[in-house]
Amino acid sequence: MNKINHDQLLSLEHPFVKIPVEKFRSSLRTSQKHIEKEIAMLTDKVTEISKKSVQGSMDPKQVEAALEAIVTRLSTLKRKLKDTRADEALYSQRTKVRLQHLQEFTSISTLDSDDFARWSRTRLNRIVIDYMLRDGFRETAALLAKNEHIEDLVDIELFTQSTKVEQALMRQSCTECLQWCKENNSNLKKLKSTLEFSLREQEFIELVRERRPQEAIAYAKKYLTPWQETHMKEISHVMGLLAFQPDTKCFPYKRLYDKARWNDLIAQFRSNSFALQFFTPEPLLNVTLQAGLTALKTMMCYQHEHRNINCPVCDPETLGALAVDLPMSQHLNSSIVCRLSGQIMNEDNLPMALPNGYVYSYNALTEMASLNNGKITCPRTGAVFDISQMKKVFIS
Structure with missing residues (x-):
């Protein structure tokens, strides 16, 4: 095991x-x-x-x-x-x-060794730092990496470079991101990225928003027409803004004027940046957590009377909520888990039945009896029994 x-x-x-x-x-x-x-x-x-x-x-x-x-x-x-x-x-x-x-x-070789605990701690710190960097907590991530002496195991400076571009987009400036596209032009072509077109489209929109139609038309001729073979529909659509005010209620053009498009540009840049730098699209913390929850998730996790107190998926308020949309784990062999201790019942920890029919593990019942003068209280019914009344259960 x-x-x-x-x-x-x-x-x-x-x-x-x-x-x-x-x-x-x-x-x-x-x-x-x-x-x-x-x-x-x-x-x-x-x-x-x-x-x-x-x-x-x-x-x-x-x-x-x-x-x-x-x-x-x-x-x-x-x-x-x-x-x-x-x-x-x-x-x-x-x-x-x-x-x-x-x-x-x-x-x-084993999960319970000190070496594995130490290695796992380092890996956990790496994953947490990766999550913090993606969420913008660069200083905290750098401090944790320094304190744990794992600077070579994380890529803080790569996130720092990307953050400068994201901050510019937050200020509603495409200049830095366009420069980044120029520097990575060949690699972005391999990805079939449309980020540069999206940035040019947004700059055109901002010119129209400021009611500078002549400059907007000149900008479109210079920067949008080179994309007409692949984005003619989008170009035709965005050119229609010249006939609408920024406060228009007409949905297609109202959406183009929406400031939320800047958030879409940030997300698109981040996706392209992660792809070019070989980062996973999702934080490693999410990937690892989902893999672990999927391995634990069973149909029993969502049946209240069968929930295991030590199973994270069985808690509907925390990780159980995150696991709702994840697939079930595939178990070729069944395991019987004690409701008292959360331990698996096997030949080293036999299942024991109380007179009322409920089954718990031998280790859990004997520990309870040792603390209560040989008496066992069933957690489900509250009935009290003597330890001598429990019987072995044989499963065939």
């Missing part, structure tokens, strides 16, 4: 290792492209200077100035590469630490 199923738990840890590995690869690709571009440009520049110098079309001072400009550009490239190397070292270190963390788990 205490044996750990490593494969099941590790199946939830795929993003945990993939995030730093992919960030390392991305940083490496970016630096490589930047180096190739700069070297090619500088090589052409040196060749051009050499030719002009030979031809006599550049005097020595001009050649010196041109070479100094190249040296300055090389110095800038060196600084950028230094920053890139720092990022690569960071993600390389994180990958190593996270693999060690998972390797430590695979060496643990």
Whole structure:
């Protein structure tokens, strides 16, 4: 019963290792492209200077100035590469630490060992930090990571970068998010993202809201028409705003003017950002909690007379409410659980019947009797019996 199923738990840890590995690869690709571009440009520049110098079309001072400009550009490239190397070292270190963390788990064999309790605490802290970061509690998350010495097991700075864009959208500014789209253009195309179009659409709406029709039309020609092959219907619809005031009651256009669209943009950006950075769409806390509740949920959990006091799904006020829409667990073998102790009744904890027909575990009844001078009180009926009156139950 205490044996750990490593494969099941590790199946939830795929993003945990993939995030730093992919960030390392991305940083490496970016630096490589930047180096190739700069070297090619500088090589052409040196060749051009050499030719002009030979031809006599550049005097020595001009050649010196041109070479100094190249040296300055090389110095800038060196600084950028230094920053890139720092990022690569960071993600390389994180990958190593996270693999060690998972390797430590695979060496643990039982659930009741101290090593598993310690490892589980670290994992719980990781999951809680992930939840807090998604909910905007960055300072608290950073403090918890520092106090628990697990900075390499979480990705606080990635959420910090995304938060800056979200805060700009909250201020009803698309500038930062459009810049983010430009920087991640190729990856967003792979996702078939429509975030950039949604942002352009919103900027057009704001121009119309401010009653600046000429600027709005010019904006649409420049930024919306490139999307006409895939979003012609939306473009036609939004252009109709030119004929309606912001306080219109006409539903389609009233919805376009609705300020709640900014919240939709934040949600769309967050979804795209999580996808690009390989985060799970849902917080790990939600995923883990739902997996656990699904494993425990049975039909008995929603029958009052059969509820188990130690089963979280059986409590309708807390986790039971969260589990309502989750699927039932599949049990190939039945288990009999004691209503008094919540423990499973088996050969080591036999089911015992009282004279009134109710069945409880041997351990629970003997413990009750030891505290009450050999007397047992049935929790369901209140009837009192002597411990000698209980009998073994045999299930066939």
